[in-house]
Amino acid sequence: MAEALVFSIEEFSTFDGPGIRTTVFLKGCPLRCEWCHNPEGQSYENEVIKTQYGCTNCGECLKSAEKTDSGYVYSEKSILACPNRLLRPAGRLYIPQALVDELSKNINLLNKSGGGVTFSGGEPLSHPEFLIDTLKLLDNKTNRAIQTSGFCSNEIFKAVLENVDYVLFDIKLVDDKQHIKYTGVSNRSILQNLETLVKSGKDFVIRTPLIPTVTDTVQNLSEIALLLDGFNIREIDLLPYNKVAGGKYAAVGREFKPSFDETKPPHPHTEIFERYDIKVNIL
């Protein structure tokens, strides 16, 4: 049976689709966006992560950790050794039924509010079998959404799309070279999947993270506006970059080193979208 690592289940997520939602973050992502704020969601492997804050430097966790060039790699034993319980496995392994059981405890409240469940990541589409099985189990139980980079084969995208009610779809950079530079992958499949999404008639929203000097340029936002206009999409959510994005890197023993200047305030350039009669929501 398909199984997947879940690195967080967030209740009362208010920005991940209609109504009150629970968002499930699936672990593992084919992209490596420079501004990624969920480093523990990137790897498909389970690592032990440590909250730095509250650490008394007692050293108990280090006794069973492995020292590497980039820092310490903690073991299962380290988790139990911490007297303040600051370490935990980044992900928890679920089979679809177990995840649905856990989500069920809130499902009445979610439904009453017109909300539901959103699958995010990492990249939820990189766990197609698990995702589709889980979505099918939730069919007719609650509203099902995915929050995705759109990066996967068109076959998988179509198969998932059949089982969701709402899609939050990222468009980061239209220029493919830039896309490869900042996310590590080409956007060709993403743009193809966008077309599939538009044609499907499903409810969706386009989201663009505003990364200073990377995605918030006049050129990129103009290209996005043109792209949306071509599909007759009249609304976009812009998510301004926030300097706390790198906050969780130390927890996974890594350093956050963006090549862009994160101290610059991101520019939404709403006038570009207004020109195309596209409504902008800044989140």
Added chain:
Amino acid sequence: MTERVKNLLAILKSGEYKKTRTESCADISDIVKEYSDGEKDSLSLKIMLESESLNAFRGDRIGFNRKQIYHPKYTYTNGKAANASGPNNITPDYAFALNNGFDSIKETVIKKITNCEEEKRPFYNGVLTAIDGVLEYADRCREDAKAKGIDDLYKALCHIPHKKAETYYEACVFMKFLIYTMRCNRNHHVTLGRFDQYMKPFFDNDVKRGVTHDELLEITEEFFISLNFDTDIYVGVQQGDNGQSMVLGGYDLDGNDMFNELSEICMKASMELKIIDPKINLRVSQKTPIERLEFATEMTKLGLGFPQYCNDDIVVPGLIGLGYRPEDAVNYTVAACWEFIIPGKAYDIVNIASFNFPAAVETAVNNGLLTSDTYEDFFEKVKSAIIDRCNGIIEYCNSKKFQYSPYFSLFVGSCLEKGLDIADAGADYNNFGVHGAGISTAADSLAAIKKVIFDEKSVSKEELLEALKSDFEGYGELRNRLLSCPKMGNNDGYVDNIACDLMEVFSSYLNGKPNSRDGIFRAGTGSAMEYILSARRVGATADGRKNGQPYGSSFSPSPNSQLDGPLSVIQSFTKFDLKKIINGGPLTMEVHDTVFRNSDGIKKTAQLVKAFIDLGGHQLQLNSINRDVLLDAEAHPENHKNLIVRVWGWSGYFIELDEPYRKHIISRTEHKY
């Protein structure tokens, strides 16, 4: 906001007005020594007022601000010095004064004195002295107002407080006069109660006379600002702890919605002013329209911690269950913080003692864990410890003596009719309320004991006792394991059912036990400051909490526990039938203010409130997270594991972020208001 209101707000914020105060304090021991305690207080009130004059600031049409910081000095018959803390924490019957005026009340008192039994005379004399004192003062203020050219106030004082109020403005001035004189009478935590109900007739009169909505809003704002002028000299645990709570809305016996135009104006005023008083409470029920909850959420968004929600569906039947008459129960309000009380009728001492749940568990652990073979055995010992502590509380409370306060008694139930001071149980209700602090810490501790000792048998009783005794020094791995046990707030029946068991034992034993004043005891879910103070007296607990660390405030998850989120929290905390533990005490939850960035966030937060009401929650304090909490989290991360911050398009646990990012989030809050 009008220029007049802006000006008053500027005066309040500048604090300049405090320079007009005097620190001198009269010693009146010789003057009052022949009198009864109640009469002493009334004489003290009269003498204090003789040295006060109209203290109205530039543009202030309400007035009645203190000049003297301290009350006169004297001692009671038991030799104790009178201090600033007289009878408090109730909602007086303001309508009685507003609708009658003191002249007619005085007439009644004089008739009573003429015809009463000898032993009731000191009480009536005390009342009369107070009325004479406040009227003489009001007359002087009237002339002061005329001399200072405060025409509106002068005109109002030509009617009130001698005669009943006619206009909304007069009623507001009368209200401030009452609160001010009660404060001079040493009464504190004098709560405002159902302002939108007892003020409504005056408000309606004005509407009929053609007074505009804007004018009525302006008067309300002037009154609200006025309530803030003297709060720094009011008695309280912390500044702001002054009991000036206002309750809006509610349903009557027939289920009619009592939220009205004035309720809405009060909320608007509070939202425009963004000052701490009055503290807004909103009575709600399953019938409350979602639009009103959305409007209220706009208020939550401001980060002041208003409104606090009280659920009529639970509170009213709960109070009826305790013996309150239905027509009184539907009229409930909150005493100071959140304890439910009947305005104008009750002299319930709603916070007379605090029950310490974790202390009861600690007793059972120390004296009974080793000899318990099963969890059920052990829980019997917890039960005995709870009952023992309740008995101790009952004995302590029933030995307490109460202060006389003739002037205050005038506004409570049938004291005037019966000739009995509130100290002599002249009120219609004379019950004792007992807080229940640390429920989640206690339930979490029992859940951990049940799990590791009895279910898994993975830890020996001796080892656990040793670990607790040594405050987990050298028991890091065990503490880690205890911290990972089920915690209340995650909608996990394993621990939530234990919490229900604890509340059942506590409330079913205490509720209805007779007190020394022909009243009863009532159990609650509040903690007041005891989540810190009582917690200091309890050593390490089996949930992983270290010696002396605080509990969750009132009815909230332990700061120790990692939580799944607010939906789980509201389900955990509504499993018990809260009608049975209805002294008051809110579930307290924080949401990060970025949730409110768009109107969608407002709607969703309102739905969360609605869900809490529908689930049968009794009281909810929803906070937009603020800077103070973040700073405390920075200094004491171990106490803030549940603190979620909305960062960008995502959320994280505050303490899981690295230092520069935490600092950044704190810096974001600097310019929030």
